[in-house]
Structures are given as structure tokens and as C-alpha cells.
Amino acid sequence: MFTYLKLTNFKAWRTTGGIALKPVTMLLGTNSSGKSSLIQSLLLLKQTAQSPDRTTHLNLGGDELHDYFSFGEFDNVLTQGTRTPRQFSIAFAFQRQRPARVRAGSFEAAYGQTSSGGIAIQELCLSTDGRRFRAIRRERGAYSVMVDDEPQPRGKGRHLAPERSIAFPAEAISLLEKDGPLLEDLSLAIRRELENIVYLGPLRRKPERDYVWNKSMPGEVGSDGHRAVDVLLSSALTRNGEQSAIIEGVSNWLARMKVADKLEVHQISRSTRYEVVIHRDGVAANLRDVGIGISQVLPVLTVAHFAPAGSTIILEEPEIHLHPLAQSVLAELFVELSRKRQVQFIVETHSEHLFRRMQTLIAKQQITPKDAAMYFVEREGKAARMRPLELDDFGRVKNWPEGFFGDALGETREQTALAIQRAKELRARDGNVPG
Numbered sequence: 001m002f003t004y005l006k007l008t009n010f011k012a013w014r015t016t017g018g019i020a021l022k023p024v025t026m027l028l029g030t031n032s033s034g035k036s037s038l039i040q041s042l043l044l045l046k047q048t049a050q051s052p053d054r055t056t057h058l059n060l061g062g063d064e065l066h067d068y069f070s071f072g073e074f075d076n077v078l079t080q081g082t083r084t085p086r087q088f089s090i091a092f093a094f095q096r097q098r099p100a101r102v103r104a105g106s107f108e109a110a111y112g113q114t115s116s117g118g119i120a121i122q123e124l125c126l127s128t129d130g131r132r133f134r135a136i137r138r139e140r141g142a143y144s145v146m147v148d149d150e151p152q153p154r155g156k157g158r159h160l161a162p163e164r165s166i167a168f169p170a171e172a173i174s175l176l177e178k179d180g181p182l183l184e185d186l187s188l189a190i191r192r193e194l195e196n197i198v199y200l201g202p203l204r205r206k207p208e209r210d211y212v213w214n215k216s217m218p219g220e221v222g223s224d225g226h227r228a229v230d231v232l233l234s235s236a237l238t239r240n241g242e243q244s245a246i247i248e249g250v251s252n253w254l255a256r257m258k259v260a261d262k263l264e265v266h267q268i269s270r271s272t273r274y275e276v277v278i279h280r281d282g283v284a285a286n287l288r289d290v291g292i293g294i295s296q297v298l299p300v301l302t303v304a305h306f307a308p309a310g311s312t313i314i315l316e317e318p319e320i321h322l323h324p325l326a327q328s329v330l331a332e333l334f335v336e337l338s339r340k341r342q343v344q345f346i347v348e349t350h351s352e353h354l355f356r357r358m359q360t361l362i363a364k365q366q367i368t369p370k371d372a373a374m375y376f377v378e379r380e381g382k383a384a385r386m387r388p389l390e391l392d393d394f395g396r397v398k399n400w401p402e403g404f405f406g407d408a409l410g411e412t413r414e415q416t417a418l419a420i421q422r423a424k425e426l427r428a429r430d431g432n433v434p435g
Helices: 035-049 168-176 177-194 228-237 241-256 292-306 323-338 353-363 406-433
Strands: 001-011 011-015 024-029 087-095 102-114 119-128 129-136 143-147 155-157 197-200 263-265 273-280 283-286 310-318 344-346 372-379 383-389
Touching: 001 035, 001 102, 011 383, 024 035, 024 323, 024 353, 035 087, 035 177, 035 197, 035 310, 035 344, 087 177, 119 177, 129 177, 129 283, 155 168, 168 177, 177 197, 177 344, 197 292, 228 241, 228 263, 228 273, 228 292, 241 263, 241 292, 241 323, 292 310, 292 323, 323 353, 353 372
Parallel strands: 024 344, 024 372, 197 310, 310 344
Antiparallel strands: 001 011, 001 087, 087 102, 102 119, 119 129, 129 143, 143 155, 263 273, 273 283, 372 383
16 A cells, blocks of 8 residues: 655646555545646556566656556656756655565655656665665766665666666665665565556446457456456356455445446357346346446446455546436445455545545544545646645544635525525515506
8 A cells, every 4th residue: 555655846746745645545626736647656657667678767658558648758747947956756655464575665766867868767765664775876877876874885887777667676686685685575565566556547438238258357447447347247257256246346336326226247148248237226228228427437346346455546536427426425435445355545536525425434433534535736826736634533624725616605605695685676576566
């Protein structure tokens, strides 16, 4: 689980300051305020860690099949107006829930532009259990490898350049002798945390009328949710208890949202094709023929049940096309499954209903403020600004931002004033009518 994130000179962020990440973290705020940049920073590191080229320092994307985002060039990532040094940085901390050789650690990397226009790590720092390993770029692409507070580097040279942002090369590991295995374990733990990010974007693919099942469980749902139905088919058509629980869980949550009574998979004749059937009010219909809200939330529910324990599930606008009650129930999904399945949710949302239900769940003590974090992101001139929302034990916000989710009280006040004014006008008009 990620426990901390900090960005400096990254896109809209001069600095985020330290952001505490909890089992359920919600990012709220205005459009184009910088919320998505927070998510993209982790996905940038994930696609870098998965890059086939181990010598790359940062994979800005461009491969539509394997990358989550194309970030463009260095200047597209660097905050506009950044002066010397022209660098941006990403830092995070993590804590592993399963027994592991490295239970917790931190990552921080600063990136700059080379004379040829590429991106190079200026400084990489990996830490765990009070130990700190750094790679610092010197002239002509050479790196110094430093350990803890030792005044002299363990080694220098171009051959000591970091790999994929998260690892030191084999030459550096060998150079560190007895400290080498710890650094290897730390790099592997960081890689695992990034690989365990599961991302579902705001635009999910529309459903098909029927599907072919290849008799295997897919490895992922996909950023647009296009493999969600494959997961449901595998869950429904195999006898594996853990896999079978996925479709049952999805069906139960659809019922709790009151968008369907249940979900089933039907084989079409004796072919290899199957359809997803939605039952509601005694009527069975193909997924293609029901409201779009069901097909859009289906990947959200699927990934929440499918992601392995220890995963960080990042969701953008999970509430899209859902009615208010269903949006509210999403908060219950995040709270219950984060605890039951040991997964982390980082949710970017515009839904007032989702937020209000989170407040209620805190008031009902179904989740405590220490396990939930909510942030409001807004623009201050050209820069993004982060406001941690301070909630008490009853879910009340102590530092309510101006214009947050509109002004419901103001709208009610204005409606009441207009109603009174109109009543007066009607009485005056009726009083002037000749008898």
C-alpha cells in the first residue's frame, strides 16, 4: 500500500507537499485542477518499471498497447515557468501487508533534461529501515553511488546509472558487497508495489452483445475495462472457489445499488459464445440492452473483486452514468472491500453523493479518519493547490472549501426567498382584482 506521495514541479504542481495516502483516499475538486496529475505520476513510474528497456530512466509513453499515458516531452511534464534547476521530482512511501523481506520503504527521484533532449535521473534515493542508497548524476552522465551518510561514494562511473527509475545496476549491487542484497530486495519491493497498481480510467468500453470465452482468466481488466466481462465469464464458468466469488460479489453489489437484481452468464446455444444477462423486476435483458450506467460500473465492481490482495486500485470517476443512490453505495464498496480484501482505493471523483456517504460511514464508525483521507484540489493562479479535508469522528468537515460541491444551503435560501416574493405578488394581484 502507498502511504505517502509528493510531487515537485510536476505538471500543474509546484509542490503537493506530503500527501498521506490511506486505505481509502478520495481526490475531489474542480475540473483541470491537477487531480489527474497525482494519479498519472504513479502510472508514469509503473510504465517505466515495466519498460522492456532496462536502461531507460523514465518512460514518457507513446506505445498505445503497453503504456497508460503519453506524457509528450520533458517540457510537457515540467511545471511551466520552472527556473534553474529545471527538474521535477516524484517521491512515495509504501508499506507491504504480506510478510516480506522489505516491509516498508521509500522512493524519491529527481529528473532533468540532458543536452540531447532526453531525460536522466539527477538523483535517486531508495530507503528502508534507516538505510539509504543514492545514485547522484555527475558530469557527462557518470553517477556516484552513496550509502547512508558516508562522506565518500562507494563508486563512480557511467556504468552505475540507475535502471527503470527503481533499480541500481548489477555493477552497483556488486560494489556494495554485503549491502547489495538489501538494495536488491528494496528495488524488488518498489517494483512490486508499482506492478500492483490497477488502473481504471474514466472512459470505459461499451459492452458487446456476446463474448467468446477462451477458458482462462485474464491477467488484468484493462484501463478501459475491456477485459471485465472476460473476468466475469471465467468466474461464472470455472469451479475455482476464489474465482467463482467474483461474479457473485459483482451481482450482490449491483443489487445493493438497485440497478439490477442479479447478473448471470448464459451460453448461446452450444456455441463458444456467451452473453451477460441482467435481471431486474422479473425481466432478463442482455447487457447491451440495459442502461449504460450498468455497463460503466461493471468494470469498477469487477476490478474491486478481481485485483489481488495488496493491490492499489486507482479509479477515475467511478460514478459516471450512475444515479445518486448507486453513487453513494460506491463509498460502501470501497470501505468494505479495502478491509475485507486488503486492497487500497485511490479515487478521483466529482460525486457529492459518494463523498456524503463517506461522511456517513465515518459517523457510523464503519471507517475511521485514520483509514480514510479526502483531499480537495483547486487552482491558485496557474498552480494547483492541495487542501486536506479535516474530518471529525462524525464525518463533519472542519475546513469546508468555498464553493465545494456548489452551495446547497444558498440555493435553498434563494428558492425560499423567491417563493415568498411570488406569494406576495399573487396576493397583491388578487387584492387588486375588481369584485
